[in-house]
Amino acid sequence: MAKERLIQRYKRAERINHWIVAGCFVLLAISGLAFFYPAFFWLTGVFGTPQLARIIHPIIGVIMFIGFFVQFLRYWKYNFFDKEDIKWMKAVPEILNGHEVGDVGKYNGGQKGMFWLMTACMIVLFTTGILAWREYFSAFFPIWAIRLALMLHAGAAIALIAGIIIHVYAAIWVKGTIRAMVEGVVTQTWAKKHHPRWYREVMAKARENGETSSKSSEH
Ligand code: HEM
Numbered sequence: 001m002a003k004e005r006l007i008q009r010y011k012r013a014e015r016i017n018h019w020i021v022a023g024c025f026v027l028l029a030i031s032g033l034a035f036f037y038p039a040f041f042w043l044t045g046v047f048g049t050p051q052l053a054r055i056i057h058p059i060i061g062v063i064m065f066i067g068f069f070v071q072f073l074r075y076w077k078y079n080f081f082d083k084e085d086i087k088w089m090k091a092v093p094e095i096l097n098g099h100e101v102g103d104v105g106k107y108n109g110g111q112k113g114m115f116w117l118m119t120a121c122m123i124v125l126f127t128t129g130i131l132a133w134r135e136y137f138s139a140f141f142p143i144w145a146i147r148l149a150l151m152l153h154a155g156a157a158i159a160l161i162a163g164i165i166i167h168v169y170a171a172i173w174v175k176g177t178i179r180a181m182v183e184g185v186v187t188q189t190w191a192k193k194h195h196p197r198w199y200r201e202v203m204a205k206a207r208e209n210g211e212t213s214s215k216s217s218e219h
Pocket residue numbers: 009018021022023025068071075079107111112114115118164167168171177178179180181
């Protein structure tokens with residue numbers, strides 16, 4: 001069988017970072033939904049007891065925030081919109097039918113929008129979560145501020161959960177994408193089809209560095 005030509009998309013440290021954030025997100029969504037709506041209260045069982053869920057939720061929240069902050073530092077520079085992204089966004093129905101549009105770089109318009117939504121939600125979740133953290137901080141604030149913080153906290157959580165459902169769906173729907181975050185590599189065919197400008201940049205760098213193997217690394 002012909003050897004697939006691969007390109008590195010994520011290094012090991014980036015993948016570990018991503019899956020720590022994703023794991024924290026799942027635990028936070030489960031415990032958060034349990035606090036939010038009585039019908040989901042049984043979900044606190046995942047943490048042993050409701051009391052334990054209350055103690056653990058904010059601690060995992062801080063870990064997710066730090067993990068996402070590292071991701072933010074890694075990816076912000078790839079997530080500014082350009083005119084090719086506008087073309088991409090205007091053609092979403094066509095793209096959903098399997099035709100890629102625009103000279104897309106490392107991320108497409110949808111991924112960039114998702115990145116900024118994640119960033120905004122993380123900032124709101126973290127600041128309001130700290131303010132409402134009974135153990136250490138909430139005693140310093142008036143009750144109206146805590147109530148407002150918890151409302152914003154729930155709103156940002158719902159927006160993030162909706163966003164992550166789309167993020168996961170897109171990752172599964174575009175064949176070969178999950179591999180990028182599991183093994184760190186994508187095929188050249190995947191890159192050429194979904195991120196043609198990024199593909200050209202990676203290949204140009206590989207040529208500059210005299211790389212000839214079937215696995216070109218990203219720089
Ligand atoms: C829970 C299941 C999740 C799955 C299956 C998943 C899957 C993926 C995959 C496959 C990629 C690579 C996409 C590409 O290179 O084109 C990716 C990128 C990324 N993911 Fe996730 N992810 C999950 C959760 C999360 C969560 C909870 C967050 C943060 C709130 C997150 C933040 C990111 C970021 C920042 C990137 C970098 C790409 C970008 O800037 O859009 N992911 N994810």
